[in-house]
Structure formats: C-alpha cells, structure tokens
Amino acid sequence: xxxxxxxxxxEPSFYEAQTGWKSWAFTLDHxxxxxxxxxxxxxxxxxxxxxxxxxxxxxLTPQGDFLPWLNQGLASLFGNPITEEAAKAQxxxxxxxxxxxxxxxxxxxxxxxxxxxxxxxxxxxxMLGAKxxxxxxxxxxSYWIYTIGACFFLYxxxxxxxDTGWTFYTPYSTxxxxxxxxxxxxxxILGFSSILTGLNFMVTVxxxxxxxxxWYRMPLFVWAIYATAVIQVLATPVLAxxxxxxxxxxxxGIGIFxxxxxxxxxxxxxxxxxxxxxxxxxxxxxxxxxESELIAVHSRKHIFGYKAIALSSVAIAMISFxxxxxxxxxxGQSELAGIVFSFLTFVVxxxxxxxxxxxxxxxxxxxxxFNTPMLYGLMFLFTFxxxxxxxxxxxxxxxxxxxxxxxxxxxxxxxxMMGGTIIAFIGGIHHWxxxxxxxxxxxxSAKIGALLVFIGFxxxxxxxFVMGGQGMPRRYYTYxxxxxxxxxxxxxxxxxxxxxxxxxxxxxxxxxxKANKKIQPDNPWGGMSLEWQTQSPPIEHNFHGTPRVDxxxxxxxxxxxxxxxxxxx
Amino acid sequence: xxxxxxxxxxxxxxxxxxxxxxHHFDTAxxxxxxxxxxxxVFLATEVLMFSGLFLAYxxxxxxxxxxxxxSHELLDKTMGGINTVVLLTSSYTMAMGVRAAQLxxxxxxxxxxxxxxxxxxxxxxxxxxxxxxxxSHGIFPGKYFNYAEAGAYAMEHGGHVLQGKPHIFFGLYFVxxxxxxxxxxxxxGVLVWVLMRAKKGQFGPRYYAPVENVGLYWHIVDLVWIFLxxxxxxxx
Numbered sequence: 187x188x189x190x191x192x193x194x195x196x197e198p199s200f201y202e203a204q205t206g207w208k209s210w211a212f213t214l215d216h217x218x219x220x221x222x223x224x225x226x227x228x229x230x231x232x233x234x235x236x237x238x239x240x241x242x243x244x245x246l247t248p249q250g251d252f253l254p255w256l257n258q259g260l261a262s263l264f265g266n267p268i269t270e271e272a273a274k275a276q277x278x279x280x281x282x283x284x285x286x287x288x289x290x291x292x293x294x295x296x297x298x299x300x301x302x303x304x305x306x307x308x309x310x311x312x313m314l315g316a317k318x319x320x321x322x323x324x325x326x327x328s329y330w331i332y333t334i335g336a337c338f339f340l341y342x343x344x345x346x347x348x349d350t351g352w353t354f355y356t357p358y359s360t361x362x363x364x365x366x367x368x369x370x371x372x373x374x375i376l377g378f379s380s381i382l383t384g385l386n387f388m389v390t391v392x393x394x395x396x397x398x399x400x401w402y403r404m405p406l407f408v409w410a411i412y413a414t415a416v417i418q419v420l421a422t423p424v425l426a427x428x429x430x431x432x433x434x435x436x437x438x439g440i441g442i443f444x445x446x447x448x449x450x451x452x453x454x455x456x457x458x459x460x461x462x463x464x465x466x467x468x469x470x471x472x473x474x475x476x477e478s479e480l481i482a483v484h485s486r487k488h489i490f491g492y493k494a495i496a497l498s499s500v501a502i503a504m505i506s507f508x509x510x511x512x513x514x515x516x517x518g519q520s521e522l523a524g525i526v527f528s529f530l531t532f533v534v535x536x537x538x539x540x541x542x543x544x545x546x547x548x549x550x551x552x553x554x555x556f557n558t559p560m561l562y563g564l565m566f567l568f569t570f571x572x573x574x575x576x577x578x579x580x581x582x583x584x585x586x587x588x589x590x591x592x593x594x595x596x597x598x599x600x601x602x603m604m605g606g607t608i609i610a611f612i613g614g615i616h617h618w619x620x621x622x623x624x625x626x627x628x629x630x631s632a633k634i635g636a637l638l639v640f641i642g643f644x645x646x647x648x649x650x651f652v653m654g655g656q657g658m659p660r661r662y663y664t665y666x667x668x669x670x671x672x673x674x675x676x677x678x679x680x681x682x683x684x685x686x687x688x689x690x691x692x693x694x695x696x697x698x699x700k701a702n703k704k705i706q707p708d709n710p711w712g713g714m715s716l717e718w719q720t721q722s723p724p725i726e727h728n729f730h731g732t733p734r735v736d737x738x739x740x741x742x743x744x745x746x747x748x749x750x751x752x753x754x755x
Numbered sequence: 756x757x758x759x760x761x762x763x764x765x766x767x768x769x770x771x772x773x774x775x776x777x778h779h780f781d782t783a784x785x786x787x788x789x790x791x792x793x794x795x796v797f798l799a800t801e802v803l804m805f806s807g808l809f810l811a812y813x814x815x816x817x818x819x820x821x822x823x824x825x826s827h828e829l830l831d832k833t834m835g836g837i838n839t840v841v842l843l844t845s846s847y848t849m850a851m852g853v854r855a856a857q858l859x860x861x862x863x864x865x866x867x868x869x870x871x872x873x874x875x876x877x878x879x880x881x882x883x884x885x886x887x888x889x890x891s892h893g894i895f896p897g898k899y900f901n902y903a904e905a906g907a908y909a910m911e912h913g914g915h916v917l918q919g920k921p922h923i924f925f926g927l928y929f930v931x932x933x934x935x936x937x938x939x940x941x942x943x944g945v946l947v948w949v950l951m952r953a954k955k956g957q958f959g960p961r962y963y964a965p966v967e968n969v970g971l972y973w974h975i976v977d978l979v980w981i982f983l984x985x986x987x988x989x990x991x
Contacts, residue, residue, distance in 0.1 A: 316779065317778065317779040318778075318779035319779075320789040320793065321789070322779060385797060385800070386793075388796055389789050389793045392789075393785055393789040393792060394785070394789070419796055419799065419800055420799065420803060421803075422800070423801070423803040423804035423807070424803055424804070424806075424807050426804055427804045427805075427807030427808055428807060430934075431930065434896075434897070434926070434930055435897075438895075438896045438899065438926065439897040439899075439922075439926075440896050440897035440929075440930065441898075441920060441922055441926060442815065442923060442926065442927065447922070448818075448819070448919075448922075448923055449923065450814065453811070453814055457807065457810075727778075732781060
C-alpha cells in the first residue's frame with residue numbers, strides 16, 4: 187500500500203499544510219499543540235529523571251560521598267574551590283534541592299500536563315469527530331502559559347534552587363532562604379494553564395461531539411479526560427489561592443500560616459491537599475483512559491463494562507475531593523476526622539477496582555496481541571495494581587502512623603505515578619505513534635525497551651516497600667548501613683530504568699528518520715474509534731466533512747488482523 | 756427571552772449583524788452554546804478561588820473572634836456602603852446593556868457599557884481613598900502593620916481598643932479586597948473591549964455572546980463584593 191500513486195492522492199497532513207516557525211508558535215491546531223506539549227513535557231521528564239539519577243547515585247553509600255564530591259568538583263570547575271568539609275556541609279541541602287526539583291518538575295511540568303496536554307490535545311477532537319477543541323485560541327494561550335510557568339521553574343533552578351519538597355509546607359517554606367516565591371509563582375501560573383486546558387476540554391466534550399456521538403458512544407479515553415478536566419477546573423483554583431496566600435505570607439507576613447505570626451500551619455496543609463489530592467487523580471485518570479484503549483484494541487474485544495468504566499472515572503473525580511485528610515493523619519487532625527477520611531479513602535478503591543476487573547475481564551478470551559502497546563498495557567495492570575493496593579495500606583490510620591514518611595510512601599507513589607501514569611503514557615505514545623507521526627517504530631527494539639523499563643522500574647521500587655516497612659525514612663541524605671544492600675538494588679534498578687527510557691526515546695526518534703518515510707497504514711491496529719478513521723497523520727481539519735457515528739468504538743468486526751479494517755461494519 | 760419575543764420589542768433603527776462563525780464549529784448554536792458553557796465553567800473556577808479566601812477568613816474569625824471584631828471597626832462603613840451601591844447599580848446597567856445587545860439597540864448598548872465602566876472607575880477611586888486612608892494610619896498588611904499608629908487611630912476613632920493580632924485581619928482584608936480589585940480592573944479592560952466592538956455595530960439579536968459573557972463576569976465580580984462587604988465591614 188506504500189506506492190507512489192496512492193501517495194499522490196493523499197491530502198497533505200497537518201505537518202505539511204503549513205510550514206515555518208510561525209505555523210507552530212501561533213498555531214491554533216490542536217494536533218500541533220499536542221506535539222508541542224509532548225516535546226516540552228519530555229524535555230522536563232529528562233531534567234527530572236536526571237535529578238532522580240543523581241539522588242539514587244548519592245544513596246549508593248550510607249554516609250554521603252557522591253554529592254560532596256560533585257559539589258567540590260563543580261566548585262573548582264567554577265574557579266572557587268572549597269574544602270571537603272564545606273562540600274560535605276552543603277550536600278544535605280543539595281540533596282533536598284534535588285528531590286524538590288525532581289518532585290516539583292515531575293508533578294507540575296510533566297505528569298499533570300503530559301497526557302491531557304499531549305495525547306488529550308491531539309486525540310480528543312479526533313475521537314469526538316470534531317475539527318478542533320472548542321476554544322483553539324485559549325488552547326494556544328494555555329500552552330504559552332505553560333511555558334511561562336516552566337520559565338519560572340527554570341529561574342528557580344538558577345536562583346539557587348528550592349529545598350522545601352514539592353509540597354511547599356509552611357512554616358519551612360516561609361522561612362527558608364531558597365527561591366520559594368519564584369517556584370510557587372511558577373506553580374501558580376502552571377495552574378492557570380491546567381485550568382484553561384480543563385475548561386477547554388469540558389466544553390469540547392459537551393459541545394463538539396459529532397452527530398450520533400452520544401455520551402455512551404465516546405471512547406473511554408475521552409471519558410477519562412473529561413473526568414480529569416472536571417477535577418482540573420474545580421480543584422486548581424484552590425491551589426491558585428493557596429499559593430497566592432503562601433506568596434503573600436512570605437512577602438508581607440500576613441500571619442495566616444506562620445505560627446510565629448499567629449497563623450495555623452495545618453491550615454496550609456488542608457488548603458494544599460484539597461487541591462493536591464484531587465491532583466493525583468488528575469495525574470492517574472488519563473492513564474486509566476489510555477489503558478482502556480490499549481486493552482480493548484489489542485485484545486480485539488468489546489471492552490467489558492463500558493458504562494461501569496466510564497462512570498467510575500466520574501465517581502473517582504467526585505470522591506477525590508473528600509479524601510484530602512488522609513495526608514494529615516499525623517498532623518494533629520482530630521481522630522474523628524481521621525476515621526472519616528480513612529473510610530472515604532477506602533471508598534476510592536471501589537471505582538478503581540471496577541476498572542481493573544473490567545480490564546482483566548476484557549482480556550479474558552480476547553485475541554491478545556503481544557505487541558508493544560499491549561505489553562505496556564499489561565505492565566500497567568501489574569504495577570498499578572500494586573500501587574493501588576498499597577494505597578489502601580496507607581489509608582488505614584494505624585498502619586499509616588508506622589509507614590508515613592518512609593520509603594513505603596515513596597514506593598507507593600511511584601507505583602501509581604510512574605507505574606501507572608507514565609507507563610500508560612509510554613504505552614499510549616506507542617499506540618498512537620503512527621497516528622501522530624505517520625511512522626512506525628521498530629517492534630523488536632520496542633519490546634527490548636519495554637522489558638528494560640519493566641525490570642528497571644520494579645527493581646528500583648519494589649524493595650522500597652520493604653525498606654519503608656523496616657523504617658527507612660524518606661528524604662534523608664545519609665542512612666544507617668543496614669539498608670545499603672537495598673539502596674544498592676534500588677540504584678541499579680534506577681540505572682536500568684534510565685537506560686530503558688533512553689533506549690525508548692532513541693528508537694522512537696530513529697523512526698522519524700527520512701528513510702523510514704513510507705506511508706504506514708492509516709489504521710495499523712484496526713481500531714474502531716474515530717481517530718483511526720482518518721488519514722495518519724491527520725489532515726489539517728481532521729476529517730473530510732463531519733463524521734457520523736452509529737455505534738460505539740469497541741464493536742470490533744469479526745475479521746482477521748492481516749488486512750486493514752474498513753469503516754463500514 | 757427568546758429572539759422571537761425580542762423581535763416584537765425591537766427599537767426603531769435596530770441592527771442585526773450576523774454571527775461570525777469560527778472554522779471549527781458547524782452551527783451558530785454550537786458556537787454560542789460553547790461560549791456560554793465555557794463562561795459558566797470559568798465562573799465556577801472564580802467562585803472556588805474566592806471560596807479559599809472566604810474559608811481562610813472564617814478560620815481566622817473562629818480563631819480570633821475579638822480581634823476580628825475590634826479590627827473591623829477601623830474599616831470605613833460609609834465608603835464600603837457607597838461602593839456596594841455603586842457596584843449594584845453597575846450590575847443593573849450591565850444587565851440593561853445585555854438586553855440592549857439582544858434587541859440590536861446599538862445606542863442603548865453603548866450608553867449602558869459606558870455607564871458600567873464609569874461605575875467601575877468610581878468603585879476603584881473610592882477604594883483608592885480607603886487604602887491610602889488606611890496606609891496613613893499605619894495600617895499595612897502583615898509584618899508592616901504599625902501597632903502604635905493603628906492603636907492610636909483606633910482610640911481616637913470611636914475609642915476602640917485594638918486586640919490581639921490585627922495584622923492578620925488587615926492582611927486578609929488587603930488580600931481579599933485586593934484580589935477583588937484586580938478583578939474590577941480586568942473587568943474594565945474587557946468592558947472597554949466590548950465597548951469598542953459595540954461601537955462598530957458588531958452585536959445584535961443573532962450575536963451577543965461576548966456582551967453576555969462579559970456581563971456574567973461582571974455580575975460575579977459584583978457578587979463577590981456582596982459577600983466581602985458584610986464579612987469585612989459589618990462584623991457583629
């Protein structure tokens with residue numbers, strides 16, 4: 187199918203329709219903005235990943251050797267050498283800054299904007315059969331607001347960094363000498379970007395659906411992005427006001443959070459987690475959406491429990507607003523509040539389990555294709571389930587008293603965020619790679635990459651559950667020697683994971699080379715949702731005319747996988 | 756108020772410019788519906804943002820009831836009252852402006868928009884005098900609060916004794932009214948933008964979404980003030 191005659195009948199893709207830097211910087215095309223988000227988030231993923239590698243390298247030895255050596259080396263490189271003692275003395279702060287950079291960049295610049303910004307922007311209008319999102323100019327604005335927020339973060343890095351952790355807890359954040367205001371302003375601005383994206387997606391889902399695209403005919407990815415958008419719109423304003431109050435507190439000392447001025451530091455935690463707990467669902471719900479697509483398309487079976495999966499996303503979005511107190515079991519909150527929050531936290535497990543069981547039931551008797559997107563889909567089922575269930579441990583009050591602030595929390599969070607969202611995101615990138623770029627990656631290389639990521643990830647984080655249970659506290663730069671074996675294992679895992687991710691980036695970029703430019707089938711997986719019913723990469727206005735929908739996107743025809751599927755089933 | 760009713764009430768010389776349809780919409784109804792729904796979602800974010808401040812206010816009031824009671828006596832109820840009347844009237848002229856746009860009454864629309872902008876400016880002028888009045892008596896937010904000056908001012912201003920930690924109350928006062936003031940300034944900006952377009956005769960029965968949305972925004976700014984005024988000025 188990759189012959190010249192067919193090539194000439196194809197319309198120019200959205201890449202070819204316009205050229206020049208202005209066609210990117212001022213584009214109103216959701217697909218171009220999706221690509222721009224993809225590139226930006228991946229650059230920051232690299233930055234945050236490198237800081238994680240530095241952290242893990244430091245933790246190879248219990249007494250702190252690597253960062254002092256690095257600090258000394260850097261100091262002499264810049265022409266003002268320091269003594270070994272001085273280097274050792276400042277390395278604790280360096281460690282704090284590194285984990286803050288890792289956490290804040292991953293949360294605010296990578297995970298929150300990654301799936302909605304990149305895949306959501308690219309796919310949402312395509313999946314709904316629309317020409318664009320409801321407000322294309324707002325979409326462009328929200329990308330540039332994202333870059334302004336990112337600049338504030340970069341400024342923070344060059345202004346000496348930030349050592350509060352990504353949570354900016356008071357009173358430390360109002361008293362530390364590091365660049366709190368620029369970092370919180372950055373997060374404040376990024377919040378606006380997130381709100382505007384969420385608002386845009388909500389209106390798009392409500393108003394831009396093609397004729398016949400009823401709510402229950404929408405792909406589950408759209409449902410997930412919709413639920414995410416609702417949380418973004420309702421929770422992020424509270425973050426905005428929290429950070430604003432924190433900035434004012436630091437600047438003018440109004441005394442609302444600072445106990446020395448008569449304020450209440452726990453109030454900050456309430457404010458912060460009222461946003462940041464829903465925010466972890468902003469991060470994971472899009473991953474659920476991708477997972478539904480991966481599992482259904484690559485096992486070629488109608489998704490099990492469509493309505494249950496769709497509505498459980500909405501249920502998670504709603505419950506997410508009333509569980510924030512489980513971050514504060516040991517902050518002096520009342521026992522009654524603790525019990526209520528603990529119970530509500532367990533309730534989240536219900537809609538989440540509905541999803542997991544539905545995915546497993548979808549696989550049952552499906553024609554499972556073990557290609558790369560499916561491998562990531564299965565990996566997600568494995569790692570996310572571990573992450574989700576250990577979340578129930580932490581939601582139990584008595585257990586949390588023992589486990590809070592240990593590596594158990596670190597492992598849990600990475601199993602849901604990395605093992606959940608990022609794994610799903612990488613799977614999604616593979617699934618829609620040919621849709622976005624018109625190229626196909628090398629399948630063998632991709633499988634090697636998936637294996638490296640899987641081994642690396644589990645080696646890094648699994649034994650952190652054990653370490654945390656044994657009492658290894660998080661955020662420490664030195665530790666007692668009994669944990670060295672386990673830290674060594676974690677660090678080796680982190681290196682394998684880094685190699686796996688670099689390898690993945692490498693073969694994906696390699697697939698973009700000129701020699702690979704043969705026309706791929708528009709629909710390599712035989713997907714039935716609307717995004718597969720147009721050219722890959724799509725034309726500028728997505729579809730020729732407005733598509734009409736008469737069935738749901740998981741009605742796979744009973745055919746073999748060798749040929750392309752035609753849309754009329 | 757469907758367009759059908761509006762037709763009968765249309766003033767002489769009414770205009771009816773068409774709706775400019777953006778490339779990605781199929782119908783005018785879809786475009787107008789999107790604009791309106793988007794605006795309501797945006798208003799929800801505004802309410803949630805201010806609700807954070809209101810919550811902070813209630814926590815402070817719960818922690819330090821006497822301090823809030825004694826501090827609020829220093830706020831000028833007359834000026835606050837005048838501003839309340841000014842904003843309520845501006846909401847009325849805004850609503851009349853939206854009605855004029857729906858009827859295609861260009862003159863009425865321009866007149867009402869100008870009046871709304873004028874009231875908004877009056878609000879800011881009154882606010883300016885309030886703020887400078889506070890500053891001149893050492894009432895600054897947070898750590899810049901001058902207890903000696905403010906205490907002396909409270910004594911001569913009705914013999915009140917400032918209790919506890921008034922810097923928190925005034926810190927919140929300046930943050931809440933300041934953020935509200937920023938919204939008024941932004942409101943003036945978008946009102947001027949709509950006024951320019953109204954002068955070009957771009958709005959009529961078929962296309963008035965920008966006027967309506969700016970109106971909705973203006974009403975929420977008004978509404979926030981309706982809560983701020985009693986909470987800050989009329990503590991009992």
